[in-house]
Amino acid sequence: MTTMKRRNFLKGAGLAAAAGTVAAPAIAQSMPEIRWRLTSSFPKSLDTIFGTAQTFAKYMADATDGKFQIQVFAPGEIVGGLQAMDAVENGSVECAHTPLYYYIGREPSLGVATGLPFSLNARQAHSWWHFAGGKEIINEVLAKYKCTSLVCGNSGAQMGGFFRKEINTVDDLKGLKFRIGGLGGQVLAKLGVVPQQIAPGDVYPALERGTLDAAEFVGPYDDEKLGFLKVAKYYYAPGFWEGGAMLHLVVNKAKWDELPKHYQAIMSQASEAANNWMLAKYDAVNGQALRRMVGAGAELRTFSPAIMEASLKAANELYGELSAKNADFKKAYDSMVAYRNDVLPWWQLNEYAFDTFMIRTRGRV
């Protein structure tokens, strides 16, 4: 019995030692090793947008001394670009870098997350997200899909795309075969545009043959690489359907909840930093790309006020329809509109007045 007791005691000591082993890693545990997979919705050729996910992954590794490794996959390597959120929902990957408006078929409110046509510019969108209800409303919707999200990137206002012919009147839009996706396509469809979904590789020959009249993509830095200029030289501004497209890091909610609190904090901060990286980089490279494109024959055009007005009217009709049908869309949309009503008079008085003067006097030193 004594021996037994001693054995039991030793066994107990062994357990205590084991407990000690667990306790020592209580130190190590503060930086556990974690490996995640991230699927991006963007092709590698868009090095700024795809690069935002890579930058985010690098920031995570940098901040955790290499302990938190996130491997970034391009569309098609795990799932297609349009299935990124689904892959997070079903746990195939822990996270995705994607525009939430890819999923408006499932949840119209997610269009508000990325930014509706005629909604907010990049800075306003970021403010709405953090301080005016955006993240709470959208993450409540995403919870239905076992997801949560962080804002992670913005393109700024996008261009209106390449057109084979000038578009001068609202009538010129009728029957126009335009490669444009999402809600922008739905808005323009109300004005007679025939929105087309064509894989990037097929756009050039379609424009050349004339089976496509126009195609929009992102902004000068990305658009330049496509070479569409040779077959569609009218380059229109602004891309009013994406005045400041916000991208998100979509994270599986259970995986997020499992993370130590400070890893959640690191991820939130890395995502903000990657967000800035993307916008700041675009703001540094788009101007030069635009100048090169003009040198290469791009004819810059702006959509006429009448076309913009008709599109706004069509957009507002669409938002009325969606709000009537879907309570979550209405909630997100109303929140965005309330913020926009707050911010625009102030923006006009001051921020815009500064920009106006700087633009009007540019080149003077």
Place this chain on the structure above:
Amino acid sequence: MTTMKRRNFLKGAGLAAAAGTVAAPAIAQSMPEIRWRLTSSFPKSLDTIFGTAQTFAKYMADATDGKFQIQVFAPGEIVGGLQAMDAVENGSVECAHTPLYYYIGREPSLGVATGLPFSLNARQAHSWWHFAGGKEIINEVLAKYKCTSLVCGNSGAQMGGFFRKEINTVDDLKGLKFRIGGLGGQVLAKLGVVPQQIAPGDVYPALERGTLDAAEFVGPYDDEKLGFLKVAKYYYAPGFWEGGAMLHLVVNKAKWDELPKHYQAIMSQASEAANNWMLAKYDAVNGQALRRMVGAGAELRTFSPAIMEASLKAANELYGELSAKNADFKKAYDSMVAYRNDVLPWWQLNEYAFDTFMIRTRGRV
């Protein structure tokens, strides 16, 4: 001898055990405990700007599981607001949250870091900093003062301040006693303004007595609290001398170099996130504050084109003088101008066109 040896052996074992203790914390070392002090240049009453340093400190603690603690001090608690960088240089504190233009007396180029009159808006400034030479140029200058810096906050375009009388012509500026600091004051002095440096608490009585004609501060959210409206109801826009004032976290270079690499990474990311917090918060609260101020009797005015033009001319003269005298200023200024020349034509074509339309049609849903 044997005993001695055994003692030596034990001693060695003790060392080994000690080494083991060091080795175990090699795990723990990955998150060493660090305590820093941060002196802010901003009074606690400016809860968004002072709050940016607090937010940054919270982000640092959150990301390190409480291991990296930064205590934030208001001006006067350790040094005055204008001595923040000096305190970092001499090691009284490890870091400061400050506008670098406070130190233009020592280094004119630091004015470019915060933003010169008529330079860049907030988004452009951030892009210049990260992708067009800003941080390299400024941190090279700061190295002379044993400092380095991270961008950590932006006010957006500031307001032009409160005026007792309307300012309609350039002549109205002559002899105007205006509380305005830094390069903005130097620019306006060329047009006859008499810039005044008055402590915040003394501004109200000076405006009431008429020993001061005007005073500028930040934007509606902060300005509202001052109550200047009662004695100077004309509220002018835009504050062209601060189109997007960038704030910095200034860090003692030796202290920075001592940090583990991943703590440096965490600090860089926390600073970016705090930067966004400040700008997004201002963009969410300024609009509402402006509306309340108008309700309370503020008469909104914009500086006339002639006043803006004359001020731009004066500013460019000043930059010519400073460039001739100071090579670092010239380097930083030329870098900013090159970036501005790249970005503004693109901004005008697209970002500004989007903003213009949204402002013109605001309220329509």
